[in-house]
Amino acid sequence: MDEQGKELDPWQFKDGKSLELGCVPRFPLDAPGRPLDYCWAAFSIPVVHERVVQLFERLDVQEVQFLPVRVEGHDSPYFILNALRFIRCIDDARCRRVAYWTPEDEQPEKVGEYRVVSGLRIDPGKVGGAHIFRPWGWPVALIVSGDLKQAMEAEGITGTRFVEV
Incomplete structure (x- = not known):
């Protein structure tokens, strides 16, 4: 939702295009428990903690855009991970x-x-050499390289689930 409570088009995060939202989206939190570094919002939208952004910056991962968001009940910085690359x-x-x-x-x-x-x-x-992308034609999947997976695990990023494809 935007600052006025209007729902944003969730499909825009599946186009692989850089976005200018004009607002800082807000996500309601409906999962009890401790905060995760990586989680999925509706429509397979990845929402990540600042720790993930910092890791990607250190690794110079260029195939993504991080869009600031507010997660209700949390002061920590969170971001939508917008994958900018599709590969057939x-x-x-x-x-x-x-x-x-x-x-x-x-x-x-x-x-x-x-x-x-x-x-x-x-x-x-x-x-x-892609590090992170969505497969063309099936944008609900988000694929990371083995190197990026290992780096996320070594960093202790919580909430990830990796399945070899």
């Missing part, structure tokens, strides 16, 4: 299941795009 790298043959939107689905703007991806697998040969 999904390995359909190795995924458990993929399905595409078809004309029969009556959503012509989506025809040819992924409708389902389960058991996500990527072709590492298509990733190059």
Whole structure:
């Protein structure tokens, strides 16, 4: 939500574009327990603590934009992690299941795009030196390199969950 309580378009964080929000979004907190350094808001929007931003800056990770946010009940600085890179790298043959939107689905703007991806697998040969990105066609996934994963673990970043793809 913006400062007036109006909901922001959550899909804008899935476009891989640098954003100028014109406000500092506010997130209600609905999870009890201790604060995490990394968590997912609705629509797979990553929200991270300042510690994550500092780590990415030290590592000179360029593929992201950090947008300041307020998390209700917390004074610490938090940010939306806006991934700026998409890579066409999904390995359909190795995924458990993929399905595409078809004309029969009556959503012509989506025809040819992924409708389902389960058991996500990527072709590492298509990733190059990317440290963090979303796979083209399946923006709910956020993929990090092995080096970035190790750095986050070594830093003790809480709230992460890594699954090899």
